[in-house]
Amino acid sequence: MGHKIFISYKYADNQVYKLENTYLYSTTVRNYVDNLEAKFDSSNHIYKGESDGEDLSQFSEKTIWEKLKNRIYDSTLTIIMLSAGMRDGYKADKDQWIPWEISYSLKEISRINSAGNSITSKTNALLALILPDTNNSFSFFTSNKSCCSSGCVTYYRSNLFDIMKNNMFNQKKPSTKDCDDGSTVYYGDSSYMLCVKWNDFINNMDTYIDKSYEIQDKMDEYIIQKEV
DSSP: OOOEEEEEOOTTOOOSOOOTTOOOSSOOHHHHHHHHHHHHHTSSOEEOSOOTTOOOTTSOHHHHHHHHHHHHHTOSEEEEEEOTTSSOTTSOGGGSHHHHHHHHHHSOOEEEOTTSOEEEOOOOEEEEEEOOOTTSOOTTTEEEEOSSTTOEEEEOOTTSOHHHHTTSSOBSSOEEEEOTTSOEEEESSOOSEEEEEHHHHHHSHHHHHHHHHHHHTTGGGBOOOOOO
């Protein structure tokens, strides 16, 4: 079954690894979105974001936002392209596009359809797609740890937007264990926002998309932050 997918990202962020089989002088996050859009087009998923050839720059920010809201409202999954240069640390979250797009996708918005009936959107599933940095590394956001016998993964959330940060490890009753070094390890679906590396996702796309919807079906188990 196909899904309607909106992608939130920072267009010109070039702190990403050069894509294979391209002749691009400089790769940006938009190039990764193009790659993803092509995969959606060859599947039964529907891409609800703007295409690269679609120029919205002539419009005011208010008009752009209205166009984006229409597409987000009609989507059921929000994919965030989590890149090293995604967040501008010198600007407040409320002054950047990505947090607002995430927020709108998580809210239940009511609209009147052409038949005069009120239709309310459902909180979107949420998936953060971790892109490799210029050194082909994901260490700016995640790394493996060996403090526990089973091993675990660490996420560095300090550079995330608050709305992303607070939708991780937000399960109301998580399954946890104390590690030898004093840290806490979370098990199972402890975060509403699923985080997946680009290489893993691109080779097994439907598995992770289905997992995002599986978590969405259990949204009552999470404290979901919807405001910027």
